[in-house]
Amino acid sequence: MQNTHISSGSTELRNFARLGLTKKLTPYAYLSPTLLLLTMLSLIPIVTVFLYSLVDNVIITNKPSLFVGLKNYIDIISSVNFRQALGNTLFFSATSVVAHLLLGLLFATLLNSRVIGIVPKAIFRVIYILPWVFTASVIAILWRLMLNPNGVVNYLLIGLGLAHEEIEWLSSRQLALPAVIFINVWAGYPFYMVSLLAGLQGISDDFYEAGKIDGANGVQLFRFITLPQLKPIIVSLALLDFIWTTHQFTLIWMTTGGGPIRSTEMLSTFTYKLAFSSNQFSQASTAAMVILAISTFVALFYVRNQRLADE
């Protein structure tokens, strides 16, 4: 049963495997292209950015840079604007990740259901994936058009009687952040949906059969079979999304520019303005390093989680 389609051409490999050395090096061998690429193209610029954060200014300055140690870090962390941007970003990322997860899971489950035929399912999948195919700047412009005080969203709301005057979605201090979160949720849920859909395919029907025989209903099947099976994927998705959302720049920049009055100021827009508007590249690099530290902290949890999965 199990022998039929396995090749026997790996005798040499087997012989090699007897030497413990190859076994030890194998994982590194598999990782080598990644490590090579990342070391050359990723670590070197990151180290450069780190070095920038230790001097008084770089790039837009004719004078040679002076080493100032941790002064930039103290300046950044004690900056009120930085802390506001940090707070906004954490709120923005956390709500986005949760909403993405819920929507992604919901849609993936819906799309995986046997209730509808193959063709309608395929069509629905294409519709659901739409927010993904558009580039961030176009999404920003599209939503700006729709959320314009004279735009179609207000028109529908007024027409349906849900509002009685044009709402300033992106220009009001109270509504701008929720509006931007909504746009981000719309733009980002397909990532979860597609990944979870793939994950759902990998859950063997045997599990569900066994569950049904034990008398479990739909909800219980979901809770005790689907979710645990999807857990590794969900954790990966949440981690990645959190890190990416923290960087989200174009969407925010082109809808509100961080305004009004910094209500949608994120770490990304804050850093960008520091670098290219105030020409404080060292301080921007410092902010980048702080962001790196926070993300690494979050990533540590993920890596710990992986270790548990190994055992």
Next chain:
Amino acid sequence: MGKRLITLLLIAVMVLMAGNGTAKAQSGTVALQFSQWWEPELPSGALRSLMDDFEAKNPGIKVQLISGPYSTTHDQTVAGAATGTMSDVVGLDGAWVNDFVKQGALADLTKLMTDAKYDASELAAQVKLNGSTYMIPIVNFVYPVFVNLDLLKAAGIEKLPSTRAEFTDAAKKLTNTSKNVYGWVLPLSTEQPNGIQNDVMSWVWASGGSMLKDGKPNLVGNADITSAMEFIKGLYSAGNIAKGAFTMKEQDKVEEFTNGRVGMMIDSLAHINLIRQRNSKLNFAITALPAADGYTGKRGLPYASWGVGVAQSSKHQAEAWKLTAFLMSAETNSRLSSVANAFPGNIKATPDFVKTDKLFAEAFDVFKAGYLANEFTGLPVAEQLMREFSEPFQQYLSGDVKLDEFLSAAQSAWEKHFQ
């Protein structure tokens, strides 16, 4: 499956080897690169034909046009200067000059002019720092007031407002919230904060005021600034400004006007033809920015220019200057300003639309009667200054802070950059 993958990857590698950007020029010719954001905004082929003319007049020099999106031009130029890949001739906005000079990115044009024995008397303006010129404005886009004549008539207003009192009155009469029409529109987006320059500070300059004193910020205790800010706040509190002001950009503002939802707006001359194209039925006129009541002096007119500088790292600075001089020559300058719908940077040049078009002729009169005023040109981190003004200004308009708090906040934020 494996074999197919490998073949595909080999093809990939071959494509990579082959895929490289446009090859360099042959030896013997000097290849100049001219980076700008103008080409996409001009009629198709217009800029290229000017370059062809230049090449015809200067055999041995070839010009490659590098066009990029306007919104990223500043950042890309900074990056280009930092990595030594800057184009020989660079399109510049006056707001960036100070920063690029600090970076050491721009060549001293005064020196180049002296070397080339260039007669600079025809230049309408030069952007100087510490006595040396770093940018020459090629064409200027002035920002007069556009008025929707149909809305004006419907509101029962006879003549175009020329004082602030008349403007306030007109704005009030023009506003009709049930018809979704507003008197004025104010773009205060912090993404592109040039609204502070064109739509806010312009009121100060139009009445001969200044936001600086001896080159340093002078916002607090400045009567001209105070009166202008109170004037705008009055309009805002009365609800005569179109909604969405805090994140509106210039490109949105013009669309509101084109759709007949705004009675008056301060806007770039470049939009005259745009508005006509977009809505041929719109009946509008151009007038000068109203001055403070009782002011009779010359009125400052805000402007933005398409300027040019030469990269310090350029290996062909003399040739780069030749291209600049060409762009500033009366004939080319007239042609360029005609297609760009802007006013020439050469005092002897006259764009043809001034003679043939009534609206442009009106604008030209306004231009001649006043003077170009943009105090942000040449200031350090000009765009950031505008932002640092915009944020407390928005708080002032919303009623969160009082006038003096707002001006002090802006003043202290500005002073940090002037040390």
Next chain:
Amino acid sequence: MNRVTIRTVKSGFAIGLTITGLLLGALFAGLPALWMIASSFKSNTQIFAYPPHLIDDSFSIGPYSSVLSNPEQLRFFFNSYLVSTLVTMLTLLIGILSGYSFSRYAFRFKKFLNLIIIAVQSVPPITLMIPYFGLIVALRLYNSYSALLFTYLVFTLPYAIIMMTGYFNTLPRDLDEAVMIDGGGSLTILWRILVPISLPGIVSVGIYTFMLAWNEFLFALTLTKTNDMRTVPIGIQLLMGQHSFEWNQIMAMSVLGSVPVLILFLVFQRYFIAGMAAGSVKG
């Protein structure tokens, strides 16, 4: 018999709920896209008209013909497709190998390397831009496809590795052991067993990688100089001028860019169903 009846009633409710959910979700996902398509056919002024209409008398295919008749824009599409496809293939290959390593092996620096691979993508790209740009110039890759290719690999690999590790982790070790008992080596386990079963995961990683490369703007702009190397996002941004935006052309270009991608997605969808059909181990 009772069991069957209860099941049918429940199913009816479930079906109704599912279909309602699907339709509402489709509205949520699709209405903005519909608005984009509608805008691409309107005149620039009508896009801002109030009250807004889905289709109005300014309907024209002008924006589309402008984009399609412009050889520069067409080159942008070609470049985007080329780069995105190559990036996807390379990312999948390298990502599968690395994910396998993290999923199936325990080795000394595993946690550390895992952390590094994740952490490197947490530095905001905007701050990395200039040092990275300098590096590319030093490597003489400026204004070439290679620059974009390597750059996107750096972005997509961490994602691909994390996701592949996750997908491989959902597959039980029994499969590996079965192969090893029969004398197969690690490569055999990977390509003959794990990959075919993880095909849905691989396809989803591939799709996302393609999207990421397709939509990336900042580095595409910085690392290319001439229009023959530039990609669609830059082409779209060029329509956003200093004085005005060509709103309808922006929308048209976006629609044109996404249609082939959607078709590709339709085609590759069946791999989502592959699932356990490929070589499972039972009993």
